[in-house]
Amino acid sequence: MPHAAPADPPALQLSRWLPYRLFIVAARIARPLQSYYGERFELSQPAWRILATIAERAEASASEIAHACALDAFSVSRGIAQLVQRGYAVRGRARADRRRAAVSITAAGRQVFDDIARLGRAIEDALLAEVDAAQRAVLDTLLQRLDAASAQIEAGGWPALLPQAGR
Amino acid sequence: MPHAAPADPPALQLSRWLPYRLFIVAARIARPLQSYYGERFELSQPAWRILATIAERAEASASEIAHACALDAFSVSRGIAQLVQRGYAVRGRARADRRRAAVSITAAGRQVFDDIARLGRAIEDALLAEVDAAQRAVLDTLLQRLDAASAQIEAGGWPALLPQAGR
DNA sequence: TTCAATGCTTGCATATTGCAAGCAATCGAC
DNA sequence: GTCGATTGCTTGCAATATGCAAGCATTGAA
Numbered sequence: 187m188p189h190a191a192p193a194d195p196p197a198l199q200l201s202r203w204l205p206y207r208l209f210i211v212a213a214r215i216a217r218p219l220q221s222y223y224g225e226r227f228e229l230s231q232p233a234w235r236i237l238a239t240i241a242e243r244a245e246a247s248a249s250e251i252a253h254a255c256a257l258d259a260f261s262v263s264r265g266i267a268q269l270v271q272r273g274y275a276v277r278g279r280a281r282a283d284r285r286r287a288a289v290s291i292t293a294a295g296r297q298v299f300d301d302i303a304r305l306g307r308a309i310e311d312a313l314l315a316e317v318d319a320a321q322r323a324v325l326d327t328l329l330q331r332l333d334a335a336s337a338q339i340e341a342g343g344w345p346a347l348l349p350q351a352g353r
Numbered sequence: 354m355p356h357a358a359p360a361d362p363p364a365l366q367l368s369r370w371l372p373y374r375l376f377i378v379a380a381r382i383a384r385p386l387q388s389y390y391g392e393r394f395e396l397s398q399p400a401w402r403i404l405a406t407i408a409e410r411a412e413a414s415a416s417e418i419a420h421a422c423a424l425d426a427f428s429v430s431r432g433i434a435q436l437v438q439r440g441y442a443v444r445g446r447a448r449a450d451r452r453r454a455a456v457s458i459t460a461a462g463r464q465v466f467d468d469i470a471r472l473g474r475a476i477e478d479a480l481l482a483e484v485d486a487a488q489r490a491v492l493d494t495l496l497q498r499l500d501a502a503s504a505q506i507e508a509g510g511w512p513a514l515l516p517q518a519g520r
Numbered sequence: 521t522t523c524a525a526t527g528c529t530t531g532c533a534t535a536t537t538g539c540a541a542g543c544a545a546t547c548g549a550c
Numbered sequence: 551g552t553c554g555a556t557t558g559c560t561t562g563c564a565a566t567a568t569g570c571a572a573g574c575a576t577t578g579a580a
Contacts, residue, residue, distance in 0.1 A: 198470035200405040200421070204477045205382045207496050210423055212379040214503040215372045218511040230567090238367040248528060254367070256377055260569075263529055285527045285576045303365035308514040310371045313502045317495065324491045328484065329374050335480045336381040344385040347475040397536090415559060427538075430560055452545045452558045526577075536567070547556075 208332075215309055223302050228272065232257050232265035234302065240275060240291045241299045247286040274298055375499075382476055390469050395439065399424050399432035401469065407442060407458045408466045414453040441465055 200206050216231075223229045229237070235255040240246050246254075252262045266289055269275035274295030280286035291299065314322060339347065367373050383398075390396045396404065402422040407413050413421075419429045433456055436442035441462030447453040458466065481489060506514065 195471075195474060197409070198405065198473050199409060200402065203473060204480060204496075205379070205386070205473070206402075207500065208375060209379040209383065211496070211499045211503045212372065212376040213423070214507040216376065217507055218509075218514070219372070222511040235367065235373075238365065242364070242366060249526095256380070258569090259528065260530095261567095267529090283527085283577070287528070304362075305511055305515055306365050306370060306372070307362060309506060312506055312514060313371060313499055315502065317498055321491060321495060324488060325495055328488060328492055328495075329371075329378070331484055332378045332480055333374065335482065336378045339476060339479055340381040340384055342385075344389040344472055347385070347479060348472055416557095425538090426559065427561095428536095434560090450546070450558085454559070522580085524577105524579080526575100528574090528576105530571105530573075532569105532571090534567100534569080536565105538563105538565080540561105540563090542561075543559090545557085545559105547554105549554090550552090 215313070219302075219305060219309060222305055227274075227298050227302070228268075229298075230265065230268060232261040233268040236262065236265045236289075237269060237274060237291065237295060237299050238303075240269075240289055241296060241303075243290075245278070245280075245288040245290050247280060247288065249286070251289065269295065382480070386469075386472060386476060389472055394441075394465050394469070395435075396465075397432065397435060399428040400435040403429065403432045403456075404436060404441060404458065404462060404466050405470075407456055408463060408470075410457075412445070412447075412455040412457050414447060414455065416453070418456065436462065 220231060220234075223234050232255070235257065236251055239251050239254045243250075248259060248262045248266065251257070251266075252259055255262070257265070266275060266277065266287070269289075270277055272294075273292060275289055275291055278288040278290065280288045317325065387398060387401075390401050399422070402424065403418055406418050406421045410417075415426060415429045415433065418424070418433075419426055422429070424432070433442060433444065433454070436456075437444055440459060442456055442458055445455040445457065447455045484492065
């Protein structure tokens with residue numbers, strides 16, 4: 187009898203492929219939220235994330251924000267500028283190291299944040315409406331795993347995933 | 354004793370907010386893949402999705418593709434143009450209705466698809482490496498739920514989520 | 521004191537995107 | 551049939567976003 191040939195991997199099917207499925211859900215959720223804060227408060231996606239970040243801190247430097255929001259330094263800088271221009275944040279200087287910014291939210295900014303957060307919670311509620319407690323717990327665990335794994339994937343880049351280095 | 358005040362909703366915390374968590378994972382996964390097919394085959398994200406879609410069909414019209422890839426008609430048109438230019442797809446006309454395109458993958462296109470799909474599977478494997486069978490099953494169920502819910506969310510837009518219509 | 525490194529910002533050149541307008545083929549009403 | 555509306559797709563242009571080089575101010579190290 188012949189040697190067992192290495193089994194052909196199943197063809198990749200877009201609609202069943204985990205990264206695509208995640209992406210679609212994420213994109214569909216983002217749209218209504220984005221149109222909300224875009225039309226209503228003229229905020230970009232980076233600006234909204236930054237607003238959410240400074241809403242939970244007294245002060246934040248640009249690099250702290252960049253880390254918390256998964257944004258690069260350029261986007262953070264521009265996002266902060268947008269928030270400052272609209273009166274939703276103020277720039278200061280950190281006492282210790284005066285290169286660092288010390289960005290904080292204003293009262294107006296907090297109002298805007300609360301408004302958008304209401305929609306944010308509504309979206310989350312709608313997503314989880316028919317998901318029971320047990321499943322929610324699994325979801326949380328899974329997201330932790332996916333978060334850790336995706337961080338590694340990004341850090342390594344594609345060469346780490348195709349050790350044979352492709353032809 | 355005073356009436357029970359409606360409990361304040363917990364403040365929205367970006368890092369614990371489901372849409373953000375999904376988005377981060379999706380974005381981090383997309384990056385290495387995108388840099389792979391971008392650098393290697395000069396494909397845009399729409400073009401890669403279209404390639405994956407026509408890889409599983411004999412022929413597809415632009416609108417079929419748009420539906421399968423969650424892309425608008427413009428992006429599909431441009432994506433197809435890119436694939437045709439690179440020799441990965443050919444445009445024809447559908448026999449029945451000659452307005453419709455009949456796009457199909459070429460041999461070269463299939464080779465490229467197989468190559469990228471290898472990385473795609475590697476990414477999926479890396480994501481699920483430490484997720485056991487039971488959890489994978491739950492993940493699948495959850496994604497179906499999230500998919501359905503997100504479709505509704507997108508269809509309704511934000512007004513459907515904030516019935517009181519915001520001040 | 522000097523020079524490199526850090527933190528952030530700005531400007532510019534380059535994609536991406538969204539939308540109006542277009543063309544060709546088909547369908548429906550007459 | 552034939553005329554106008556509709557559908558399917560494409561193109562061009564304007565607005566937008568993104569990536570990157572270069573800049574400034576501050577700090578730290580030698």
